[in-house]
Amino acid sequence: MESVENSRTVIKGMTEFAGRISSSAEKAAATADQTALMSLEGTKAFIK
Structure with a gap:
């Protein structure tokens, strides 16, 4: 489950970065x- 959480965090970070x-x-x-x-x-x- 931890890798799923990590993936979500990475994706969220990338999405925010792309938005900026x-x-x-x-x-x-x-x-x-x-x-x-x-x-x-x-x-x-x-x-x-």
Whole structure:
């Protein structure tokens, strides 16, 4: 039974870790979108 508990603990840890990675990735993507939007606005202003 102990190995089953260990497996559950490992899986739980991996799941939490994957959740943190995906939330970091979402934040990074949102930041990249924001940056791209700002540089686009900057380019438009520069062209005018």
